[in-house]
Amino acid sequence: MRTFIKSWIPQCLRILGSPCRLFHGCNRLFTSQIISYYDAINQCKKELPEYFNFASDVLDEWSRLEKVGRQTANPAFWWVNDEGEEVKWSFEELGFLSRKAANILSEACGLQRGDRVIVVLPRVPEWWLLYVACMRTGIVFISGTSQLTAKDISYRLQASKAKCIITNGTLAPAVESVIPDCQFLKSKLLVAKGSRDGWLNLKELLAVASADHECVKTRSQDPMIISFTSGSTGLPKMVVQSHSSYGIGFATSGRYWMDLTPSDIMWNTSDTGWVKSAWSSVFAPWICGSCVFVHNMPQFKPEVIAETLSRYPITTFCTVPTAYSMLVQHDLSRYKFMSLKHCVTGGEPLNPEVMAKWKIQTGVDIHEGYGQTETVTICANMKGMEIKPGSLGKPVPPYDVQIVDDHGAVLPAGEEGNIAVRVKPTRPFCMFSEYLDNPEKTAASVCGNFYVTGDRGIMCEEGYVWFVGRADDIINSSGYRIGPFEVESALVQHPAVSEVAVVSSPDPVRGEVVKAFIVLAPAYVSHNPEKLTHELQQHVKKVTAPYKYPRKVEFVQDLPKTTTGKIQRKVLRNKEWGRI
Missing domain, CATH: 3.30.300.30 (ANL, C-terminal domain)
Incomplete structure (x- = not known):
């Protein structure tokens, strides 16, 4: 381990341009072999394993450490709502319940490895349970926001050829209205109290399901997730992510952008239908052994967020810049955020004025990051770096991020161009696999040696990336x-x-x-x-x-x-x- 630390620190310092204070308390950086092992893969110090499954290789390992007393007292998952209800799961309990759910998907729903399932649920505990259950069975997970209409659902069912849909009582009628057009759909699973004709009920099945389940052995590059992303000239595209791209790819940004350790409790406000929920409410915190905190919050209310940050021991907070903007306009002086120590944001540009107001009102900086559905975190203002207000930060390993012209040639510092990631001669393992059933779109995303994000930016002499605007119509x-x-x-x-x-x-x-x-x-x-x-x-x-x-x-x-x-x-x- 000492040899690894000595060889890795200079490399990370070169990449991040960070002062040595980034490594204050090295024992905190390497509190777990899990974190350091997958971080080493991101740092290109270890080869990507041939086989990888986040449920067995990460979550079950945290469960094992929990049993021998090497994990913190924090739960793995902590859910609350406005009515005062709470759900807390340890890693062991998450494993137990997700194995039950895995058996339901395989036996009751008749799904097999490689089949696709669409999950359209709000922020309810079952969403996380089903996410892990899909990993255990090798079933491809497709998430959708609860605001989808019947037309949206129909398109997604037909395009993905999903064999199962899982939703609640509110959206079940919309699903039923489009079933005649969805020839691939074989089963429907309801997350609600009571029964409904033609639907299986998850709660009832969990009560009787066996927890005896052996996790499938998935290859690192096997498909794990499909995300629908909007396009400027057509219907939403399907982005395929592998077991390793998200499962391992968030180790570095989770540890150094989000500053997560097993002692932390992270709250990310993203809707379950967006990839940011996978980023910051599943993979980044759990690979670091942190607690995932969730408030069901059906509607965004600044007072609810402020009250929650004040009431619960949340250490790390993530929300979109618009939410920060609304929060700083709210009177935060009557709240005390005793546990909050680190804040991150992404999804849209952060106004420097909002960042300054948040720091004045809370005493905590906001660390902006940047990525896409097709990637993990590309750039970020890492913990310990000098924050340049308005910038996206610096490239996150293993990405080589450059500003290129329309022919793929790298532009000098200070010139505006396309924000791009080098994919040749070696494609980073934490990039999307393909746009499903759309080879033309997949090929068009590469220009020269680079994957072109579709966003315009500038890189300064110090290596910080600055967002200018989108190259497309999104x-x-x-x-x-x-x-x-x-x-x-x-x-x-x-x-x-x-x-x-x-x-x-x-x-x-x-x-x-x-x-x-x-x-x-x-x-x-x-x-x-x-x-x-x-x-x-x-x-x-x-x-x-x-x-x-x-x-x-x-x-x-x-x-x-x-x-x-x-x-x-x-x-x-x-x-x-x-x-x-």
Whole structure:
């Protein structure tokens, strides 16, 4: 171990540019062989194992250490709600219950290794239980936000060929309405009290299921997760992540960006439908042996977040920049965050002013990080680094992050270009495997020797990366990534809409919001604009997920187009942002 520390520290210092205070208390860095082993893989000091399964190789190891008294007294999982209910699981209890759930998936639902299951649940304990159960069985886990409509669910079921869907009583009717179109669906599992015709009930099955289950042996590069991501020119794409990409890939960012150890309790507010929930509510904390804290929080309320941070011994907090912005506008002076010591954020650019206000009100810095559905953390302001307000931080091992031009050539410091990750000659193991059933999209994501993120940025002389904007049309509103195509598709279904273009528009609270430029059908030109705007907004909420609706609507006579007739969203976007 001493040889490893000596060889690794200089390398990490070169990568991070960090002062030696990063390594204050080396015994804290290496509190577990689990953390150091997988961190060594990220540092390219060890080869990626041929076989890896997060449930058996990480969670069950923490359970073993728990039994011999080498783990902290914190639970592995701690869930609360506004009614005062709590659920706490140790790693041993998580293992016991997830084995039961694994048997339910295999026996009651009839699923086999490699089958795909869609899980659409809010922040309830069963979501985490089923996540681990899928790992144990080799079943591919696909998560979806509870705001999905019947149309959204139908598309995801058909595109993924999922054989099972798991949801609650609220969304069960939407699932039932699309079943005739979903020929691959074989079973439906309900997470709710009471029975429903045609559905299996998870609670009832857990009561009688056996906990005798042997975890399957999965290869490191076997598929573990599929995530749907919005695109600018089509329907959501399916991003495939392997057992190692997320299972091992978050070791470094979990330890050095999130600053997690087995003594920590981490609360991440992300919705279960977003990959950030996998990042910060599953893999990063659990690979570090930390406690995953969850508040069911059906709606974002600053007072609930402040009260929760004050009431519970949460040491590490993660939420989107928009939430921090709303929190610093709330009166935090009457709260005392006695345990809070580290804060992180991502998903959208963080305003330096918000960072400064948070530090004044809480005494804690916010460490911004950056990544995508296709990656783990690419860049971050690591613990111990000098924080450059407004920057994404520096590249996180094992990524070689560069700013490249449209031909894949590396640009000098200070020049704007595409934020990219080197994938040739060696592709980092913690990159996505492919866009499922879309080889053209997979191939198009690589330019020269680099995977191009689609985001524009600048790298300064010190190696910090600064976000400039997106190269595509994706709208990032309060951390929700929204593809304009889906919103446009919803709007054109309304008889009032002849043509439409959807772009981002600046917003002081959400960073940016959806704006629709609409050419009306002749019969609707004389309608009241305010009433018609409201009608169209409600229409979008019904057709697709409500968070995608256009908060701004402008009626126009025509839309800018190319000579071939393609709508030029860029022209409208530049107008909105004052770039022309």
